[in-house]
Amino acid sequence: MKKSLCCLVLLLSGCAQHHESAGPKPLSPLTKESGGLMPPSQQYLHFTKAELHFKVEPQQQAIEGEAKLTFSAKAPLQTLSVDLDPSFAISAITFNGQMLAASAWHNPEGRLFITLPKEVAKGARFTLGIHYAGKPHVAKHAPWDGGFVWAKTAEGEPWIATAVQGEGCDLFWPCIDHPMGEPDVAELFITVPAPLVAPSNGAFLGMEEKDGWRTYHWQVAHPNTYAIALNIGPYEKLEATYHSRFGNSFPMDYWYLKGQKAQAEQLFAEFPRQLDFFEQTIGPYPFGNEKMGVVHTPHKGMEHQTINAYGNGYAQNIYGYDDLLQHELAHEWFGNQLTNTDWDDFWLHEGFGTYMQPLYAQYLRGDMAYDASLYRVRGAIKNKRPLVSGHSQTEEGVYDEKRGPGQDIYVKGAFMLHSLRSYLGDKGFFTAVRELVYGTKDPRPGHFAPRYGTSKEFIAIVSRLAGEDMQWFFDAYLYQAPLPKLVANRDGNTLHLSWQGTKSAFLMPVEVALDGKVYKVAMAGGKGSLKVGKAEHILLDPHQKLLRDEPHFAAFQAWEQLKREKARNAKK
Template sequence: MALATPVFAASTRGFDVLHYAATLDLDIPAGEVRGEATLRFRADEAPLPRLLLDSGELVIDSATQNGKALAFERADGKLSVTLSEPLRAGAETRVTLRYHGKPGHGLEFAAERNEVYTIFSTSQWMPSVDAPDERATLELALRLPKQLQATAVGQALPSRRLEDGRVEHRWHLRTAMPGYVYGFAAGPYQHAVQSHGRNRLHYYAVDRSPPELRQVFAATGDMLDFFAGRAGLAYEGDYQQALVARTIGQEMAGLSLMSETYGERVLDDPTQLGLMAHEAAHQWWGNRVTCAGWEHFWLNEGFANFMTAAWLQHAQGEEAYQQMVTGWRTRVLALREKGTDRALVFPDWNKPSADDRTVVYQKGALVLHLLRQELGDEVFWRGLRAYTQAHDGRSVVSADFQQAMEAAAGRSLQPFFEMWVYGVGGEV
């Protein structure tokens, strides 16, 4: 069904990045990165005169195409590279960038722990396209002191010893993924590994022994199995989790980061598994099925919050699920009292407030709960599974989810979506 409400589709860029290959020299005491990245990309439907990328706080030292120096400009976190000649529609080429920087965010250096890790903003350590609808494969190499271990997205490749005594760790992400789920962590980690079916589960931390790591992450396999069942899509590859110095938690492609403090909390109270489940749920809702633009961010975060509650219902019982629902409802009522409640689909997502994030995370989850009540479990889960399977590896807008749920229900859900997704909503 065509919606009367705009869906705010992502704008066209004129090109499609197909692959990134990056090598990073990481100086943890200095908090500095030096890198070289080669981007392979294709022009879309018209000749492409320049490449426009996000570059954060990075300083660009050079840009080349087939060994020839290119002109470039950098301003307001954007990098514009003028190609040697306009790239004809459908043609591919490569551009290599050399750069350095001390980013204030996105790449976190915890010098006191001899640790470095990423948080969301890939363009702070590699010039790239930040938009969630841009998917590409990745080759990543990290050059680090030999005493450090590292984990990153993709399949680990053999490392090699450098002449200066450091080690170059390498990975290849062979499935195209949005750039914001690229990342890594490195430090003097202890490491535990467990087999789970055809997959291996890897755990890393500075402060936790391997037995403690297995205790912290004991429920990981059950989470992956539960989400795979609800999605109708098996988890693919190894899954890695690391406890780092400080983070609210981050999902990446096959890798999740949480804080050492969170790991300690789980050891003290093994029921405190919500954050771990949230990041695991993103492996399907967020990574494999991704919002086409941040205006539809609730399709990532509202889904991960709701699926966390669904797993808690499965693992800890109905009371745990209802506690989550009550929390969402309380947060939405607080927004309404402040006058900051709004529709789930945003006209833009340029400077989201804390209240905007509450809409996306907590209200988004509550709306999924209300839809579950509206449809009943059999229809709801069948529709969600069909939606996830149909859009695996793709970018979506809210209308895609509506269409899948309408197909499962066998009727229009326009009134529900107009009220709760495109409107502020009714009584909670």
């Protein structure tokens, strides 16, 4: 998550985000945005393999890259494009090993257009070789903005990482910068000065050392487009084998900085319990044929497939676990196993990923912890724009609160899932989630693969399992910004309830506590009533199951904003 739990942790803790200062030159508009409508020059490509060679030079803060990209054609092709930051100098491009003339390609804005020497037939496979070099874009404050992080450890050794979710993979390798641009497999060769270590995605295939350089070889299947990551530093490693409740086993690895072994061991001890929670709650760890990996990075964190970035300072929350570690691990299911087909459905990554923290608090500490965790989530919902617009979006278009729902993809998405769970019951809810993630309600290791999903698909799954058309629920929470409003009027012995402010009749039943005793009111057609007699204290939704308009949350947010503004003015 670009921003993933990193931003969520700051949001819920009240911490201020980093103040941006002067930094690297601006990216081209095309490179700055990830996703959106895939151009015709990419729509007819099936990305079979990315073989990526990187030589990283810490002193120059530069890289040399060679990308061998294998595609198969979905239709006859004469021209195509891949995405690459135009600040890189391209020295050569080959087609099936044949050198192309410089006139056969151009990259003025970040979309590298290539004219092939001959038409490629439908179904044919071919390989492009792209040789490039330069200084990659530097992140001012990763992961809130994307790029390379060139840092040093306390001992002055190089400590380097990439984090590119918002701007995309084209910040450092030629790719199809779109959620649906995943290669079937990526093979990485990362060359760094010895004795530095370069953990990366997938399975480790070996390391060679020659002339003062080390080359690390990794291979990963179906990597998310922004999830391929470089991590370089003087790392040491903790390792163990996780034995899954599903009968398989796989490596757990944590790369940490020298001198921090005690903190690393404490964090590493959380790995198996968090894994078991996810496997028990959702299903098998999706990448058991590779590893569950985490690496200490000089930025807050990011869900890089099988090599999650962690930079949370070995924090513990009130529930007794590191919530950033848990949130990033959640993305192995929601983001890496299940990937949104378009950034317009970004809540599928972040809403589910965020809901996993209250669920884990409940798993560890019980219902009070679940309720407390969720109440903080509820207090952060802003409802400025719908979670889903219904048209293709870029990542920044969704994440930027001036254009899209912003942080609501985390918090509103999560609380919506809480309300859905209360309506469906645990069995129906978790079965629906499992089908969305794996494409089956009974996933078994080795019998599923990463997949794409949409909001519409989830709505269809929920409707089928609920035995009714659930569009009314999602219309209210995904496709409009304001929350449903519950209006209550007492007329003598009767309490009249009605849902207002939704496109269609909102059918969520309402629990009402009468002097402490709870009753459930059906809301056929969006209306219902309850005999209340002489009850002195009437409380709507006493267990906070309903995501609804409640003015005290907006009032609290306004007060907090005013407090922040006063603090800023006092510093001037």
